[in-house]
Amino acid sequence: MSVEAQNSSWMEHVDPDDEELIRQISQAQPEAVRVLYRRYGRMVYSVALRAVGDPSAAEEITQDVFLRIWEKAKTYRAEKAKVVTWIARIARNRAIDVYRQRRSRDDRASAGWEELKQAAAAPAPHPGERMEMARLQERVRDAVASLPPDQRTALALAFFQGRTHKEIAEELGEPLGTVKTRIRAAMQKLRSILDEAGEL
Amino acid sequence: MKENHEELDLLPAYALGSLDAEDSDRVREHIARCRSCREELASYQEVTGRLALAVPEQEPPAWLESRIMEKVLSSRRRRSFPEFLGMRLPALAAVAAVLIIALGAGNIYLLSRPFQSQALVPGLVTVVLTGTGETPQAYGTIVIDRDDNRGVLAVRGLAPLEASRAYQLWIFKATERRSGGVFNVTADGYGSLQITVPAGFTGFTGFGISIEPAGGSASPTGARVMSGKI
Numbered sequence: 001m002s003v004e005a006q007n008s009s010w011m012e013h014v015d016p017d018d019e020e021l022i023r024q025i026s027q028a029q030p031e032a033v034r035v036l037y038r039r040y041g042r043m044v045y046s047v048a049l050r051a052v053g054d055p056s057a058a059e060e061i062t063q064d065v066f067l068r069i070w071e072k073a074k075t076y077r078a079e080k081a082k083v084v085t086w087i088a089r090i091a092r093n094r095a096i097d098v099y100r101q102r103r104s105r106d107d108r109a110s111a112g113w114e115e116l117k118q119a120a121a122a123p124a125p126h127p128g129e130r131m132e133m134a135r136l137q138e139r140v141r142d143a144v145a146s147l148p149p150d151q152r153t154a155l156a157l158a159f160f161q162g163r164t165h166k167e168i169a170e171e172l173g174e175p176l177g178t179v180k181t182r183i184r185a186a187m188q189k190l191r192s193i194l195d196e197a198g199e200l
Numbered sequence: 201m202k203e204n205h206e207e208l209d210l211l212p213a214y215a216l217g218s219l220d221a222e223d224s225d226r227v228r229e230h231i232a233r234c235r236s237c238r239e240e241l242a243s244y245q246e247v248t249g250r251l252a253l254a255v256p257e258q259e260p261p262a263w264l265e266s267r268i269m270e271k272v273l274s275s276r277r278r279r280s281f282p283e284f285l286g287m288r289l290p291a292l293a294a295v296a297a298v299l300i301i302a303l304g305a306g307n308i309y310l311l312s313r314p315f316q317s318q319a320l321v322p323g324l325v326t327v328v329l330t331g332t333g334e335t336p337q338a339y340g341t342i343v344i345d346r347d348d349n350r351g352v353l354a355v356r357g358l359a360p361l362e363a364s365r366a367y368q369l370w371i372f373k374a375t376e377r378r379s380g381g382v383f384n385v386t387a388d389g390y391g392s393l394q395i396t397v398p399a400g401f402t403g404f405t406g407f408g409i410s411i412e413p414a415g416g417s418a419s420p421t422g423a424r425v426m427s428g429k430i
Binding site for chain 1: 213215217218220242246248250253254255256257258264265268271275
């Protein structure tokens with residue numbers, strides 16, 4: 001290899017992929033948490049904020065999620081889920097726990113997929129790093145936006161607040177069977193769209 | 201072609217966690233023995249995970265990143281040693297290997313610099329050991345994690361001992377001396393030791409090595425051959 005090529009390879013910066021970051025975290029390398037936070041911190045915070053409706057609670061949830069990633073990275077299994085799915089699951093579970101603890105005294109949570117298109121246009125702070133993420137987000141937002149409104153509403157109550165079929169039926173004043181059908185149809189359609197787009 | 205089980209229709213809601221307890225139990229039991237439904241479920245779980253990406257993004261406060269990193273670093277220091285060892289043994293082993301190689305190069309000053317700056321493995325402290333008047337050719341380094349009181353020692357230049365004797369590391373605090381372990385050296389004078397500071401022995405300020413009976417002594421009895429201060 002020429003000196004120029006060696007210099008070039010030293011200067012070239014390639015971000016570790018998600019699985020590599022999780023591997024580094026499992027080996028107690030704290031800086032990998034920082035990189036992962038910069039990649040997924042906004043997603044985690046946004047899910048938490050949408051679920052609980054309170055910025056300070058969303059901040060707490062976000063801290064809990066990344067601390068949990070730090071502590072549990074060794075339990076991640078790539079064959080079971082992609083890293084983004086694993087993180088999203090941790091974030092959602094924690095957010096739903098907090099939502100359930102707070103819902104009797106706080107009604108600021110807003111379960112919905114509103115502003116999907118506006119959000120897609122939100123400025124990205126690190127355009128280079130976030131291009132791939134932004135593309136994936138747009139695909140998923142388009143897929144959710146393509147669902148009929150009644151399916152979107154039922155899906156949002158299940159996703160953000162962890163509500164069961166029965167609770168959703170009571171909330172919406174709809175028959176239980178109708179809610180079950182809407183959620184099943186929504187998930188099947190999303191899977192089909194994302195699968196065809198090569199995102200699963 | 202996928203088998204058509206009744207539970208198939210429940211998998212999307214199971215992945216979302218919106219089934220009632222009875223249906224959840226039914227799905228859980230089914231997927232435990234049905235591979236095709238497990239694969240089907242995995243695809244819906246991926247969909248559920250992806251839904252997080254559809255959430256309109258909000259910018260978290262700028263201070264949140266540093267708060268998270270503070271907590272991560274603080275958590276790391278609190279970790280129990282068995283877990284610490286499980287994760288950091290490769291790092292400590294690498295440090296020991298580097299120490300031994302560098303000792304071979306004979307440049308203790310350069311060797312100690314990166315560790316004193318804590319650049320290689322944050323949180324570890326480096327102590328340089330030098331030979332006494334009886335063993336001026338001996339030198340070594342200890343890398344120790346003061347939060348967990350564990351570390352490694354690598355030395356060079358000590359004479360091999362007969363089987364009835366051994367080198368013993370002593371940990372100093374004022375007039376107290378506690379054993380850090382017993383070791384021997386190879387025919388060409390290299391030795392290493394994994395150090396365990398006795399529980400509760402905090403605030404130690406230095407290390408020494410003496411020649412003791414094989415198995416070690418309760419307190420130093422033999423000649424001191426190396427020492428170093430933190």
